[in-house]
Amino acid sequence: MSLKGKAAAIGIGELKPYREPTDDSALDLMAAVAAEAIADAGLEKKDIDGLLVGMASADPGMIYPSAIGELFDLRPRMLNVLDIGGASGAGMIWRAAAAIDAGMCRAVLCLTADLNRMGRRRPPMISLMYEFEAPYGAIGANCSYALIAQRHMAKYGTRPEQMAKVAVDQRRNALANPLAFFNDTPLTIDDVLNSRYICEPLHLFEIVSPMSGGAAVVVASPEVALRSKHSPVWLIGAGEGSDRCSVSYAPDITESAVKGAADAAFKMAGVDRKDIDLVCPYDCYTITVLVTLEDAGFCKKGQGGPFAMDHDLTFSGDFPCNTHGGQLSFGQPGLAGGMSHVTEGIRQLMGRGEQRQVRNARLAYVNGNGGIMSEQVSLILERVS
Amino acid sequence: MSEYNKPLPQPSKTSRPFWDAAKRHELMLQRCEACAQFIYYPRARCPHCFSDRLVWRKCSGKGTLYSFTVVHRPATRLFADGPYVLAIVELEEGPRMTTNIAAPADQLKVDMPVTVFFDDVTPQCTLVKFKPA
Numbered sequence: 001m002s003l004k005g006k007a008a009a010i011g012i013g014e015l016k017p018y019r020e021p022t023d024d025s026a027l028d029l030m031a032a033v034a035a036e037a038i039a040d041a042g043l044e045k046k047d048i049d050g051l052l053v054g055m056a057s058a059d060p061g062m063i064y065p066s067a068i069g070e071l072f073d074l075r076p077r078m079l080n081v082l083d084i085g086g087a088s089g090a091g092m093i094w095r096a097a098a099a100i101d102a103g104m105c106r107a108v109l110c111l112t113a114d115l116n117r118m119g120r121r122r123p124p125m126i127s128l129m130y131e132f133e134a135p136y137g138a139i140g141a142n143c144s145y146a147l148i149a150q151r152h153m154a155k156y157g158t159r160p161e162q163m164a165k166v167a168v169d170q171r172r173n174a175l176a177n178p179l180a181f182f183n184d185t186p187l188t189i190d191d192v193l194n195s196r197y198i199c200e201p202l203h204l205f206e207i208v209s210p211m212s213g214g215a216a217v218v219v220a221s222p223e224v225a226l227r228s229k230h231s232p233v234w235l236i237g238a239g240e241g242s243d244r245c246s247v248s249y250a251p252d253i254t255e256s257a258v259k260g261a262a263d264a265a266f267k268m269a270g271v272d273r274k275d276i277d278l279v280c281p282y283d284c285y286t287i288t289v290l291v292t293l294e295d296a297g298f299c300k301k302g303q304g305g306p307f308a309m310d311h312d313l314t315f316s317g318d319f320p321c322n323t324h325g326g327q328l329s330f331g332q333p334g335l336a337g338g339m340s341h342v343t344e345g346i347r348q349l350m351g352r353g354e355q356r357q358v359r360n361a362r363l364a365y366v367n368g369n370g371g372i373m374s375e376q377v378s379l380i381l382e383r384v385s
Numbered sequence: 386m387s388e389y390n391k392p393l394p395q396p397s398k399t400s401r402p403f404w405d406a407a408k409r410h411e412l413m414l415q416r417c418e419a420c421a422q423f424i425y426y427p428r429a430r431c432p433h434c435f436s437d438r439l440v441w442r443k444c445s446g447k448g449t450l451y452s453f454t455v456v457h458r459p460a461t462r463l464f465a466d467g468p469y470v471l472a473i474v475e476l477e478e479g480p481r482m483t484t485n486i487a488a489p490a491d492q493l494k495v496d497m498p499v500t501v502f503f504d505d506v507t508p509q510c511t512l513v514k515f516k517p518a
């Protein structure tokens with residue numbers, strides 16, 4: 001059993017993230033990107049017969065997918081919520097392909113959107129987190145990723161400027177992306193290192209900014225893909241894994257389940273790391289990119305820092321990485337932040353990267369990361385032609 | 386004296402012995418009789434072998450500083466009373482704990498030895514914290 005070539009991404013919809021509060025609801029944003037993605041695919045709403053949706057923290061609830069389906073008057077034959085944090089977007093893509101391969105449906109709408117809640121409380125974590133984490137001030141993701149960074153630095157000698165380089169190169173990508181939030185101001189390594197500490201050793205400019213926005217992808221069967229508007233982007237490899245919820249109980253906090261997920265994805269795809277034309281690793285923090293590139297096998301374990309320094313991570317560089325700017329410069333509209341890595345991979349392989357197009361891009365590696373590197377989804381996407 | 390308004394644990398049937406021991410200034414963890422491993426946080430069954438033969442044992446309170454961060458900008462105003470050190474401590478008995486370290490950041494180093502102390506944050510609740518050994 002393999003999902004290689006069983007389904008293709010044929011349409012995308014995405015909003016430019018914004019920070020200020022508006023009258024929009026998260027459901028309004030879902031409707032906007034759903035409509036855009038379906039039109040982009042060259043389909044009509046009635047063609048959508050599968051729905052995978054991420055719950056918006058601004059508008060949570062139970063029996064979520066049928067409520068969203070009703071909102072758009074869909075008649076899905078497969079519907080579900082995916083709740084693996086920032087990995088949800090990538091996780092939807094292979095689930096859509098699996099449902100299609102199983103004959104359950106032919107065109108699946110994968111949908112994410114959220115509002116910047118401006119410091120309002122997020123839905124509570126389960127009681128265990130509250131009992132053994134919150135009393136010590138282990139609240140939110142910043143402090144947990146700082147714990148990862150601190151040990152990575154101690155264990156492997158990773159330097160602050162090596163982490164900063166990720167944010168700097170990705171900003172150069174964002175400057176060429178009209179959809180990115182931070183697309184008008186260049187960033188230097190000194191800017192990053194001189195920004196204030198939020199959780200030491202992580203500085204402000206190494207941390208994503210919450211935004212409002214949304215992103216959607218239509219995944220379709222080969223027959224449907226044949227009549228799509230753009231060149232289909234085929235899913236040829238996928239892998240997923242989890243090895244903790246809280247960072248305190250990870251087998252080794254400098255390592256992650258990316259390894260198993262990426263190995264599975266590359267094995268299914270039958271391609272090598274060196275064949276990959278661009279990578280789109282989830283980047284809630286700079287350290288996340290280093291750990292992901294190491295565990296995905298693009299460099300030796302612990303060498304993510306020197307690797308980032310030695311390579312040009314921009315769209316015109318020798319190792320194009322998060323050519324949309326990454327969430328660090330694109331913005332993080334809830335789960336749509338994770339989906340932005342998927343849409344960018346698709347956009348590039350469709351040849352729609354405009355001024356940031358990676359030349360002759362044929363294969364993309366995409367990684368989704370949820371929680372504190374707790375859930376990992378690796379995808380390999382291919383343009384065939 | 387200002388009131389303590391940070392989050393407090395709400396012990397369950399399974400976890401109450403841990404918090405009761407902390408109140409007595411003892412660090413007690415469950416140890417699995419079937420596979421001989423200590424576990425943390427408290428559970429109804431051993432996460433390693435799924436046995437329910439878990440017995441509370443007193444621990445040495447010694448460990449090493451697995452990682453730490455100085456939180457300058459906490460995610461909630463409840464912790465906005467100044468930077469604090471959030472840490473993961475690896476206990477001599479094996480498990481890791483999320484905790485706080487009472488020491489200035491410039492005295493901290495990953496993997497340095499630490500030792501437990503008990504912070505009676507309210508008359509009802511004691512948190513398990515660490516300091517350099």
Ligand SMILES: [Zn+2]
Pocket residue numbers: 417418419420421422431432433434435436
């Ligand atoms: Zn056991």
